[in-house]
Amino acid sequence: MEQYGMTAEEYRGYTVDGTLKTLKEIDTAKDKVLTILALPSMIKNAAKTVKDVANGVPFDTSIGFATGNEERRQAKNAAGDVVEEAAKEITKEITESNTVRVGRWMSQTEYDQMVKSGKVQMSKDNKTHVANPADINAFGKQAPKGSLYVEFDVSTDTMSAGGTKGWSIINGPGSLIDRFRKKKGLPPITEMPDVKNIEIKGSK
Structure with missing residues (x-):
C-alpha cells in the first residue's frame, strides 16, 4: 500500500476503522428513519390511550389506572379545558401576528x-x-x-x-x-x- 503512504498493516487498520465508522453512521441513520416512520403510529396510540382513559376504558395498571365515573368526568373536563385554552392561545397568536x-x-x-x-x-x-x-x-x-x-x-x-x-x-x-x-x-x-x-x- 506504498502508493497510499502507509504499510499494509496500517492500511488494513485504516480501512477497518473507516468501515466501522461508515457502518455506525448507516446504523444511526437507519434508527432515525425508523423513528420517523414510527411517529404516526406512536401519536395514534397515545391519542387512543388518552381517549380510552377519558371514556373509562381500563388498561394495564403498570402504566396507568382504570378510571371510574368521577375520574372519567374529571378527565373529560380536563381535556376540554386544555383544548379550549390551546384554541384561545392559537387564536391570540394568529390575531396578534396579523395586526x-x-x-x-x-x-x-x-x-x-x-x-x-x-x-x-x-x-x-x-x-x-x-x-x-x-x-x-x-x-x-x-x-x-x-x-x-x-x-x-x-x-x-x-x-x-x-x-x-x-x-x-x-x-x-x-x-x-x-x-x-x-x-x-x-x-x-x-x-x-x-x-x-x-x-x-x-x-x-
Whole structure:
C-alpha cells in the first residue's frame, strides 16, 4: 500500500476503522428513519390511550389506572379545558401576528366615529389610506388644518400596498380589492376592520 503512504498493516487498520465508522453512521441513520416512520403510529396510540382513559376504558395498571365515573368526568373536563385554552392561545397568536400599528391624519368627526364604532372609517372611494408603519410625517403636508394624527392597531387581512413605500390601503366593501376577491371566488369584504389602542399623537 506504498502508493497510499502507509504499510499494509496500517492500511488494513485504516480501512477497518473507516468501515466501522461508515457502518455506525448507516446504523444511526437507519434508527432515525425508523423513528420517523414510527411517529404516526406512536401519536395514534397515545391519542387512543388518552381517549380510552377519558371514556373509562381500563388498561394495564403498570402504566396507568382504570378510571371510574368521577375520574372519567374529571378527565373529560380536563381535556376540554386544555383544548379550549390551546384554541384561545392559537387564536391570540394568529390575531396578534396579523395586526400592525398604523397612523392616519383625520378629522375630528372621523376620529369620533372611529372611537364610537371601534372600526376604521371608510372613505368615499371604499378604502382608507394609512401610514404603515405609523409615521406622523406621512400625509402631513396633505392634511388640512385642524386635522388629528391618530395611531391605532388594525388587522392586515384587507390591507394592500399603497403605491408608495410606507403607505398602505385598508380596503372596504365595494373597493377594487373586494371586487377582485369576489371575481376570484374568495370571501368578500363585508365591513371595515376593527381598531384597537387608538391614540391621538399630533394635530395641525
